[in-house]
Amino acid sequence: MPLRVGTRASQLARAQAEKVCSLLHDLGEETELVFISTAGDEQTGVPLHEIGGQGVFVRALDDALKQKRIDLAVHSMKDIPAARPAGLITAAILPRDSPCDFIVTDHDLTDITILGTSSTRRTAQCRRNLPWTAIKPLRGNVDTRLSKLRSGVYDGILLAKAGLERLSLNLSGYELDPHLHVPSPNQGTIAVVTRTDPEITDIISGLDDQKTRIDTMLERRVMEVIGGGCFTPLGIYCHDRLMIAEVLSLEGDRSFRRKRTLADIDDAVRFGQEVREKAGDLINEAYQRLGITHE
Structure with missing residues (x-):
């Protein structure tokens, strides 16, 4: 029986899932795609923080896994809460x-x-680094966003470069330095989620890249400790254990940044605690401004 690979139906999500299927075929595994709609796909007219934040692209796929309608789910790792x-x-x-x-x-x-x-992160960073621009809301899949750009509504739109590469789109524009425009934690990474079933995990683990796992798991631990989710302008990026974390005000006029090489997960916890202690006022302010309750 083929492995049932769950994915959102957008062009980018499908490209990512097909990449995983191709890698599994190289391991001798048969696969079939199962398309699942999520709240984030169904409600494209409002910002993510207004419909539940980071997890809106993930919950329906989690439910399908728990209900055994699929065997694995493919995600942009930055979408996983x-x-x-x-x-x-x-x-x-x-x-x-x-x-x-x-x-x-x-x-x-x-x-x-x-x-x-x-x-909120991209908005704050661009207000700081590109102060001559006016930021207008933009959601939807890559095709939707590009069509709005072509219609003249925007002079430019911000996307993840990895998504353009996965869609084989060679478009004119500007790549932003991740040390200046610090990306979302795990941006550029594809994750495969499964049930804790050894028959499946033993197969999927053959796709795992240890170097990327170390960096992204350090990012996730720092993210967990800092908090804020997609509600706070927060950038976290780790490469070869060198961690950069930045918290900004919604206007981008104030920020706190810390950079350090991390030894392990415990060190990531300490790093995250340092950032949260120094940037707690910015995090609380963002929640208050957006009318969101948090502990």
């Missing part, structure tokens, strides 16, 4: 693609006056 259901495991993390943000545009950078993104 810190809190995870019992009985599910990230069985494989593929080698990381580009972690960078990318401005798709035909304009010179200094001529961009309207920039599209609904990410």
